[in-house]
Amino acid sequence: MPELADWIAVDWGTSNLRAWVFGPDQAVIARLGSDRGMGSLAPDAFEAALLDLIAPHLGDDPVPVICCGMVGARQGWQEAAYVTVPCAPPGAGQATVVTASDKRIAPMILPGMQQGTPADVMRGEETQIAGFIAQHPDFDGVLCLPGTHTKWARISAAEVVSFRTFMTGELFALLSGKSVLRHSVQTPDWDEAAFAEAVGDALGAPQNLASRLFGLRAETLVNDMPAGAARARLSGLLIGLELAGARPYWLGQRIAVIGDPALSALYETALGHQAVPVERADGDAMTLAGLRAAYESWKGNRT
Amino acid sequence: MPELADWIAVDWGTSNLRAWVFGPDQAVIARLGSDRGMGSLAPDAFEAALLDLIAPHLGDDPVPVICCGMVGARQGWQEAAYVTVPCAPPGAGQATVVTASDKRIAPMILPGMQQGTPADVMRGEETQIAGFIAQHPDFDGVLCLPGTHTKWARISAAEVVSFRTFMTGELFALLSGKSVLRHSVQTPDWDEAAFAEAVGDALGAPQNLASRLFGLRAETLVNDMPAGAARARLSGLLIGLELAGARPYWLGQRIAVIGDPALSALYETALGHQAVPVERADGDAMTLAGLRAAYESWKGNRT
Numbered sequence: 001m002p003e004l005a006d007w008i009a010v011d012w013g014t015s016n017l018r019a020w021v022f023g024p025d026q027a028v029i030a031r032l033g034s035d036r037g038m039g040s041l042a043p044d045a046f047e048a049a050l051l052d053l054i055a056p057h058l059g060d061d062p063v064p065v066i067c068c069g070m071v072g073a074r075q076g077w078q079e080a081a082y083v084t085v086p087c088a089p090p091g092a093g094q095a096t097v098v099t100a101s102d103k104r105i106a107p108m109i110l111p112g113m114q115q116g117t118p119a120d121v122m123r124g125e126e127t128q129i130a131g132f133i134a135q136h137p138d139f140d141g142v143l144c145l146p147g148t149h150t151k152w153a154r155i156s157a158a159e160v161v162s163f164r165t166f167m168t169g170e171l172f173a174l175l176s177g178k179s180v181l182r183h184s185v186q187t188p189d190w191d192e193a194a195f196a197e198a199v200g201d202a203l204g205a206p207q208n209l210a211s212r213l214f215g216l217r218a219e220t221l222v223n224d225m226p227a228g229a230a231r232a233r234l235s236g237l238l239i240g241l242e243l244a245g246a247r248p249y250w251l252g253q254r255i256a257v258i259g260d261p262a263l264s265a266l267y268e269t270a271l272g273h274q275a276v277p278v279e280r281a282d283g284d285a286m287t288l289a290g291l292r293a294a295y296e297s298w299k300g301n302r303t
Numbered sequence: 304m305p306e307l308a309d310w311i312a313v314d315w316g317t318s319n320l321r322a323w324v325f326g327p328d329q330a331v332i333a334r335l336g337s338d339r340g341m342g343s344l345a346p347d348a349f350e351a352a353l354l355d356l357i358a359p360h361l362g363d364d365p366v367p368v369i370c371c372g373m374v375g376a377r378q379g380w381q382e383a384a385y386v387t388v389p390c391a392p393p394g395a396g397q398a399t400v401v402t403a404s405d406k407r408i409a410p411m412i413l414p415g416m417q418q419g420t421p422a423d424v425m426r427g428e429e430t431q432i433a434g435f436i437a438q439h440p441d442f443d444g445v446l447c448l449p450g451t452h453t454k455w456a457r458i459s460a461a462e463v464v465s466f467r468t469f470m471t472g473e474l475f476a477l478l479s480g481k482s483v484l485r486h487s488v489q490t491p492d493w494d495e496a497a498f499a500e501a502v503g504d505a506l507g508a509p510q511n512l513a514s515r516l517f518g519l520r521a522e523t524l525v526n527d528m529p530a531g532a533a534r535a536r537l538s539g540l541l542i543g544l545e546l547a548g549a550r551p552y553w554l555g556q557r558i559a560v561i562g563d564p565a566l567s568a569l570y571e572t573a574l575g576h577q578a579v580p581v582e583r584a585d586g587d588a589m590t591l592a593g594l595r596a597a598y599e600s601w602k603g604n605r606t
């Protein structure tokens with residue numbers, strides 16, 4: 001018989017739902033997941049999607065379920081309105097409490113963060129930032145969270161001072177999967193030197209992005225550029241463009257990169273070529289640390 | 304009964320097939336089209352797709368069918384190998400002659416143009432350029448051909464000296480149709496001031512493209528930016544980025560824009576804000592003029 005949960009951490013994004021079930025001794029007793037992301041669910045379908053996953057771990061008493069991510073968007077389960085920077089990443093005190101039909105769960109949703117000028121938003125990354133700050137309370141510097149919509153955030157005195165989002169990951173997905181370049185980059189191969197050169201090209205002349213993109217196709221047709229070089233170069237051009245735009249964030253700053261290890265390694269390499277050393281933290285670990293910090297503060301406030 | 308063709312002009316792109324049937328007095332007696340573009344046809348299906356369209360206009364004698372566009376790509380009907388710049392746009396003398404099964408047609412395919420360094424290719428635009436040069440034999444300046452893959456070409460002494468392609472149109476289609484921005488730009492509305500401002504923003508700081516793109520989504524969520532402003536701004540950011548990269552092409556040059564009238568008007572506006580006046584020529588008219596020039600030179604060589 002499955003162990004019963006003390007509390008449950010949930011990262012509920014657009015495409016995926018992931019849950020970590022914690023036992024009474026605060027060890028993770030189950031890691032669960034499904035593809036029932038926020039993007040595929042109507043508001044009245046969230047509770048069932050969650051219960052399908054976690055029901056075996058529920059007893060008679062209501063279990064706190066701390067959620068972060070797009071589940072709190074306007075089109076999600078219930079809106080968790082953004083908090084506005086500069087401020088600390090939101091904790092349990094700012095969470096939206098959801099009244100579930102099933103009394104075995106007590107869900108709450110952590111808000112995202114927004115910025116007025118320039119307008120910007122995040123949902124999910126604020127919890128990773130909260131996790132990082134919980135582990136590094138004295139960090140003063142900049143966090144880079146690479147992904148579909150990469151975030152750069154200035155952190156000082158345990159607050160997010162400002163942040164900026166770059167569509168780098170989504171551009172890579174669209175260009176490599178749905179543009180004319182898809183014919184040129186379909187390969188598991190990777191040319192590290194081509195990546196580094198492209199980062200430098202984009203940093204040096206970001207205005208040439210749209211012609212350099214087509215150049216990948218042309219190099220394939222005219223000069224038989226290998227797919228591994230084209231793929232690495234596409235990634236390098238986009239990350240280099242981002243670094244050119246994010247320069248005010250990383251120049252002369254202490255930098256930590258939080259994210260998927262393979263993607264974070266690309267940012268570490270690219271920043272390394274600019275002589276910028278970076279610390280690294282795993283994205284999932286920071287999500288979990290952020291949700292755990294929220295749980296602990298919620299529990300602390302109750303007792 | 305349909306009039307018989309003297310010759311037939313064909314613009315055969317990736318998505319569409321278009322044909323103009325000329326009578327003995329060189330007037331267009333039929334404009335035909337189908338969606339059987341090169342992208343959807345196996346090599347042995349091209350002849351039938353063409354005959355389905357033009358058969359009513361064929362008599363006993365073989366009719367010259369002059370084709371341009373992706374029909375001449377490696378995956379097309381028959382490859383028409385690129386000519387390499389600097390050179391004049393290819394004419395009938397460089398066309399690939401196709402041996403058709405049906406002896407009522409004598410098809411030929413005009414080659415595209417390529418450039419070695421930086422690598423670049425065009426297929427279809429070279430015929431528009433040929434048409435423009437046929438009508439303006441003394442033109443010395445730069446042609447801009449906006450589209451999915453916008454071309455900028457330096458013209459001197461009736462030759463293409465060099466050219467560069469920008470993926471601007473494809474980026475707009477992907478971002479407005481398939482990215483997170485699709486929620487923000489779905490409208491027929493258009494904010495002309497937002498377009499002009501975005502062109503200036505991108506020209507002034509092209510490195511900020513990826514953050515400004517996400518900013519459109521954020522402005523929608525945080526500041527209720529209207530869709531007509533977001534759509535115009537998306538277009539302006541991409542055209543502005545292109546103009547930043549194409550500056551060596553347009554700065555201090557005589558410029559003519561060849562293309563779809565609505566799209567050409569955007570380029571005229573954007574360049575106008577940089578105090579660059581442009582001439583305009585209709586894209587279809589230039590395609591037809593280029594195919595006609597090829598036909599006339601073919602006919603001249605035969606007699």
